[in-house]
């Protein structure tokens with residue numbers, strides 16, 4: 001029996017219909033898939049230590065642990081992001097947590113295919129920023145993305161214009177402060193995607209509660225996509 005999201009049905013980037021972009025996404029998703037064991041080996045001890053000592057790893061410690069790890073959106077999430085961005089006619093997309101630029105490539109392709117615009121990404125680790133830019137160049141999408149190096153709370157400060165779509169995929173303690181900062185700039189009908197809702201259920205509970213409280217201006221639901229994807233629409 002074939003799974004609904006088997007690679008045969010859903011090769012990375014196929015939905016974009018651009019062989020240059022597709023080739024880069026396939027290479028990057030392949031490299032990321034090869035890191036699964038490393039992720040377990042590196043993160044499980046750190047998470048266990050954290051829970052035993054009741055101290056969470058800091059953002060800098062987490063980034064050091066993950067400095068060569070992709071930790072990307074799944075190909076299905078990437079396809080969904082591309083399609084939603086196309087449906088919205090998105091021209092301005094903001095991304096918290098760029099890593100090596102896999103999600104950025106899906107968004108930049110959507111912005112280009114919508115007639116032009118900009119993806120504003122942000123990433124703490126300088127080597128990842130450099131590699132994300134190189135990957136965007138290889139995909140022919142460098143004109144549609146700007147990767148800001150540093151902490152999202154600084155790099156995404158200030159007016160960014162009217163935002164059509166946001167991806168939250170950095171370390172989990174900042175989802176809530178980042179969306180509080182960006183939320184007022186998200187246009188009605190704009191979409192916010194939050195990743196890793198099940199894996200970091202406890203850390204992300206305040207974020208999910210905020211997005212699902214209509215008083216905060218969103219309608220939101222947790223989708224069983226990848227390891228939990230919060231899908232929120234600004235109303």
Ligand SMILES: C[S@@+](CC[C@H](N)C(=O)[O-])C[C@H]1O[C@@H](n2cnc3c(N)ncnc32)[C@H](O)[C@@H]1O
Nearest residue numbers: 071072073097099102103123124151152170171
């Ligand atoms: C899960 S990965 C992002 C994966 C990426 N969205 C993709 O699909 O390829 C998270 C990244 O967020 C970065 N990050 C975490 N906290 C950050 C912060 N405060 N500001 C900027 N980047 C941050 C980490 O260094 C890490 O590379």
